[in-house]
Amino acid sequence: MAGHSKWANIQHRKGKQDAARGKVFTKLVREITVAARMGGGDPSANPRLRLAMDKAVAASMPKDNIERAVKKATGELEGVSYEEVRYEGYAPGGVAVIVECMTDNRNRTVAEVRHAFTKLGGNMGTDGSVAYMFNRVGVLSFAPGADEEKITEVAIEAGAEDVRVFEDDGSIEVLTDADDFQAVRDAMIAAGVTPDESEVTMRADNDIAVEGDTAKSVAKLLDWLDELDDTQNVYSNADLPADAYE
Structure with missing residues (x-):
């Protein structure tokens, strides 16, 4: 693809x-x-x-x-209580962004997230303003050079929803329903096909291709958000070229 x-x-x-x-x-x-x-x-x-x-x-x-x-x-030891919070907004170029955080101080976290958006040309939205564009999916990623035929065969047998091969470098992704992720991952590992990376993540229905300075601005914002102390995950619908991070 x-x-x-x-x-x-x-x-x-x-x-x-x-x-x-x-x-x-x-x-x-x-x-x-x-x-x-x-x-x-x-x-x-x-x-x-x-x-x-x-x-x-x-x-x-x-x-x-x-x-x-x-x-x-589980209460066997004393510890800090964290809560999950999610923020939504837009990066330059109309790119939709979701930031998942775990925090013991909501006020601190929302201030840091809002500052990042504002500083780098984006803006925060209200709850649900971009979430409807995304679905939670399981992703098993294979590096360029992996055995496409075997991965596809095992993935389909294991119940995966889709197998994608990227034309520019030959890397492969196996996509699953979030609820089926663990079962598919276990089955593929048992069959001798171990992914290089695997996770349950948020994927947009449609990506937005951004290039040049806009791509670099988007990459910078995504990195800033990811580096915030309370951030767990950052998702976007940006289709970024590799040189956006240079």
Whole structure:
């Protein structure tokens, strides 16, 4: 399929995470804490917690840190209480943006998010102003050079909704319903097809291609929002070229 490869954006994000591992650990602990508080501390019965713990292990988070976060969430240890909040708005070029945060202080968080939008040429919207453009989906990503035929065969057998191959670099994405993500991921790993990256994320129904200075402005805003202390995830419908991050 055409369009800019998501793989370049994945690698950009991963590079930033590797450079700021302490912040990555903070995000993972918050996700583990909220997941365990909402669905219980047993990962076998709590898919969201299981995914969060898998991500923590992949990021080389110490086992003790993971267990401590679960215990704090389930009341075995004293800990900070976080709540999930979501903000919506527009970046330059009419790009829709969703910012998911976990915070112990809503006033601080909304002020920081609003400042980022305003400073970089965007504007915040009201609840629901852009969310209708997005769907929550499971995404399993494979680096360029992966075995397209085998991935497609296994993905279809496992119940995936779609397999996309990007023409510009040959990277592959397997898309699933959010509720089926864990089952499809487990089935693919069991079949010897392990994704390089996997997550449940928000994807827009239609992306907006932005180029040049506008693309760089959008990338800068998305990065700023992502780097805020309370931010967990940033989603947009921007189709950005790789050089937007240069």
